[in-house]
Ligand SMILES: Nc1ncnc2c1ncn2[C@@H]1O[C@H](COP(=O)(O)OP(=O)(O)OP(=O)(O)O)[C@@H](O)[C@H]1O
């Protein structure tokens with residue numbers, strides 16, 4: 536048991552940005568694995584119909600006893616029937632597959648449609664130290680469910696093109712969620728991803744983001760690193776696939792920074 540253990544019940548963090556390909560899934564996979572390797576009990580939750588978190592953890596097409604997050608959100612299957620063990624000790628997954636595509640529409644007519652994920656995760660809170668939710672690239676009902684279930688949101692920002700474009704929509708959504716569905720939703724932090732220090736653009740974007748989000752920006756920056764891109768095709772988190780790579784080291788550092796922020 537690590538001496539810097541987070542207090543119970545689990546802290547729930549949604550990794551969200553409606554922009555596609557900014558590193559949401561890569562962050563969930565490698566942050567979750569780093570935290571689990573450090574002894575924290577982590578639940579990774581895939582709420583993206585693309586199922587990239589599930590396949591990146593080597594569990595593509597796998598279902599828990601009660602099915603996937605689709606059944607979990609749309610039926611009354613008990614929460615613990617949706618848990619799937621991963622190859623990493625201390626890391627558990629609620630998987631997703633393509634069926635989830637329909638959920639966005641099917642949820643619309645359900646009672647408490649924005650609270651389905653919260654209801655699913657609530658009974659599991661005392662079994663984990665942290666839950667990380669991988670959101671799809673949209674601000675639809677699935678992301679909304681994640682923001683309602685979460686204590687905080689972690690926003691990955693691609694350090695290259697138009698990083699701040701569209702951010703007003705995300706910030707507006709967070710404000711609306713705080714105004715009603717989840718008044719205590721916090722910003723866990725803003726994470727600069729795919730940073731290429733050789734380009735001026737990367738440095739300029741990083742400066743702009745820090746000006747806008749100030750101390751909310753993590754000190755740890757995730758570099759553009761080929762190992763982070765390769766690892767998912769092997770179904771192995773990069774922090775295990777090549778622990779010495781710069782990308783892996785950055786995610787290990789991010790896990791430490793996140794924990795130390797809460798210990799402070
Ligand atoms: N730091 C990085 N360096 C190099 N490649 C990366 C890095 N982070 C992510 N990638 C690769 O970039 C692509 C997009 O990353 P990822 O899937 O994590 O983004 P995402 O925000 O989850 O995308 P989506 O919005 O489609 O869910 C993936 O192929 C991933 O392997």
Ligand SMILES: [Mg+2]
Pocket residue numbers: 559560561583587669670671
């Ligand atoms: Mg993704």
